[in-house]
Amino acid sequence: MPISCQAHDYVEIVCMRASKVHLLLHSGERVAGIAEDITRVGGLECLQLITPAGAISVDLLTIKTLEARDNHISAHNFIVQLSAE
Numbered sequence: 677m678p679i680s681c682q683a684h685d686y687v688e689i690v691c692m693r694a695s696k697v698h699l700l701l702h703s704g705e706r707v708a709g710i711a712e713d714i715t716r717v718g719g720l721e722c723l724q725l726i727t728p729a730g731a732i733s734v735d736l737l738t739i740k741t742l743e744a745r746d747n748h749i750s751a752h753n754f755i756v757q758l759s760a761e
Contacts, residue, residue, distance in 0.1 A: 679736055683758040687714060687723055687736065690744050693752055697725070699734060700741040702759075707734060711744075 679687075690697050690711035699707045709725030715733060716722070722733035736758070743755045 679739075679758050683742075683756060684736075686742060686754075686756045687711075687758075690742070691723070693744075693747070695744040695752055696746045698743045698745060699723075699725075699739050700743075701734070701738045702740050703738070707732070 689695075691713055693711075695711050697709065697711050701707065707725065707727070709727035709732070712724045712726050712731070714721060714736075715724050717733045717735075720735045720737070722735050723739070724731060724733050739758045741755060741757050745753050745755075747753050
């Protein structure tokens with residue numbers, strides 16, 4: 677099941693702002709980096725992050741929670757649940 681349009685909007689916002697984000701994946705893994713873009717990788721829609729280890733792509737469907745935090749403008753910090761599963 678794809679993420680909702682509203683959830684997708686939040687992903688687009690963090691990319692436009694190049695926000696620092698922290699992701700909680702359905703697997704329990706946590707990933708952090710700077711949101712760069714939404715890309716297609718092997719037919720999957722992915723959030724591209726810049727991390728200290730380099731650029732990574734995270735399938736949007738694997739993201740449970742997206743948290744924009746530690747950004748200079750406090751209004752740019754928020755938490756959104758992308759999917760319940």
